[in-house]
Amino acid sequence: STRNIILAVLAIAATLVFITSITHKESEFKLWQTANGKVYRSKAEEHYREAIYIRNAKSIAEHNRNPHKNYEQGINQFTDLTQEEFV
Numbered sequence: 001s002t003r004n005i006i007l008a009v010l011a012i013a014a015t016l017v018f019i020t021s022i023t024h025k026e027s028e029f030k031l032w033q034t035a036n037g038k039v040y041r042s043k044a045e046e047h048y049r050e051a052i053y054i055r056n057a058k059s060i061a062e063h064n065r066n067p068h069k070n071y072e073q074g075i076n077q078f079t080d081l082t083q084e085e086f087v
Contacts, residue, residue, distance in 0.1 A: 029053045036077045049080040056080075 029050045032038075040046040060073040078086050 028057070032075060032079065038080065052082055053080045 032053065033046075038049070040049060056079045057075060060075060060079075063069055063073045
């Protein structure tokens with residue numbers, strides 16, 4: 001039915017947006033890594049730091065979209081650290 005086709009198209013579109021968002025964040029991480037001179041001991045550590053960076057970048061963007069916040073957060077040299085590591 002037409003409804004099922006529309007739902008399938010929307011599901012595919014949502015998946016593509018999600019993949020594009022992740023791919024953008026991954027390439028954003030690589031640029032950030034180079035700009036901040038970050039070198040990791042292994043590919044495993046790099047992937048771990050990248051996951052933290054992506055999570056933190058999303059949290060920062062969410063914070064900055066909130067109109068009730070009276071300050072803005074930003075990406076910096078510590079964005080690949082967990083909160084516990086930063087403290």
